[in-house]
Amino acid sequence: MEAPRRNVANIPHIPQPIREDGAGWFDKGPRDIMRDCENPDMLVPPVTDAGLIPNLRFSYSDTHMQLNHGGWSREITVRELPIATTLAGVNMSLTPGGVRELHWHQQAEWSYMILGRARITAVDQDGRNFIADVGPGDLWYFPPGIPHSIQGLEEGCEFLLVFDDGHFSDLNTLSISDWFAHTPRDVLSGNFGVPISAFDTIPCEQVYIYQDSVPGSLESQKITSPFGTVPLSFTYPLLTQPPLQFPGGSVWIVDSSLFGISKTVAAALVEVVPGGMREMHWHPNNDEWQYYLTGQGRMTVFAGNGAARTFDYRAGDVGYVPFAFGHYIQNTGTQSLWFLELFKSDRFQDVSLNQWMALTPPELVAHNLHVGPDTIQALRKEKWSVVKYPGFSYYPK
Structure with a gap:
């Protein structure tokens, strides 16, 4: 009996690994066609791609979903994206009244509110407390x-939660319920000065996320500490900050110079309009961890020694660029591409190729690249983080 197979070679809407110059051939075997359609630049790499660069993309759609009464979470760490050693990310959602329980981490936690509103509470090492409500675009x-x-x-x-260690896992943090469950009740009794029976109904394991009622007003939950409030706010309203505007889009940059408490994570929120491109650049301080919020785009990363590789991204994807690798990001869709750039650093830094x-002395550039005076005169002394050029269009191959 002949083995089952599909003849997809001549179906016009099925992408094939054939470049316009004729390189490649039909893929007639088993395929995930939907995945090929989502990754046109992996199926048919640009002719300028070469060499070996590890995977720099992973989608939250391919991760394990942790479901709880009260919400869900999923994470991308070095387990899912081995190259991403500096930062790890957790995508989390809470129901109305859903609670990420009282907990703490060995790592710093940076967060971007995607949608809805939440209430956060904290107490620092000096007994100074903090409570605030956060909404879309807040950190x-x-x-x-x-x-x-x-x-x-x-x-x-x-x-989105981002932690300053790529090996971090949110399911392996330090939770109050977990500690109580693994402490003898007589110790709890002695610590808190109440009868042992007071702990008869404590959880027997980590709660993580649970369902509660929606809290009352912010004022109704405020507790006055004799030691005052934290000197530096744990929150920052990013979208109230005027963006840097360029022909190809806008950029909001936030680091410890504006958000004083954020000592180990710096970020930029980037909008690239259709036909726009995050310019050719690199970062001189650390690796870049990306989270794509809306739209679709493609990023080419240059690693030196003739190595370059192109990846396609959509909302919910994580991208990564190793330290100092050159790269650019094009909007390949019909709506604005929005994404976050994050760094394990107290400052945002990038170097513009343009x-x-x-x-640099113009004759040095001209002789190095064999370009004419028109190219030299077109160079910009001011940094344009996002560029747009007439007649640009993108057609997946």
Whole structure:
């Protein structure tokens, strides 16, 4: 009996690994056609791609979903994306009243609120407390060891958590319920000065996320500490900050110079309009961890010694660029591409290829690259983080 097979070679809407110059051949064997359609630049790499660069993309859609009464979470760490050693990310959602229980981490926690609203609480090492409500575009940051909680408000919420260690796992953090469950009750009794029976109904394991009622007003939950409130806010309203505007989009940059408490994570929120491109650049301070919020794009990463590789990204994907590797990101869709750039650093830094060339003696650049005076005159001394050029279009191969 002949083995089953499909003849997909001549179906026009099925992409094939054939470049316009004729390189490649039909893929007539078993295929995940939907995946090929999502990754046109892996199926048919640009002719300029070469060499060996590890995978720099992973989608939250391919991760394990941790479901709880009160919400869900999923994470991307070095387990899923081995190259991403500096940062790890957790995508989490809480129902109205859903609670990420009282807990703390060995790592710093940086967060971007994607949608909805949440209430966060924290107490620092000096007994100074903090409580605040956060909404779309707001950030929070908790230094390592600072105990905190997160609770969904009336409409629930979804947010991105980023931790300054790629080996981090949110399912392996330090939770109050977990500690209670693994402490003898006589010790709890002695610690808190109440009868042992007071702990008869404590959870027998880590709660992680649980369902509660929606809290009352912010004022109704405020507790006055005799030691005052934290000197630096744990939250930052990113979208109230005026963006840097360029022909190809906008950029909001936030690091410890604006968000003082955020000592180990710096970030930029980037919008690239259709036909726009995050310019050719690199970062001189650390690796880049990316989270794609809306739209679709492609990124080419240059590693030196003739190595370059192109990846396609959509909302919910994580991208990564190793330290100092050159790269650019094109909007390949019909709507604005929004993504976050994150770094394990107290400052955001990038080097513009265009600006570097413009501020270098012109004859040196011209002789190095064999380009004419028109190219030299077009160079910009000012950095344009996002560029747009007439007539640009993108057609997946």
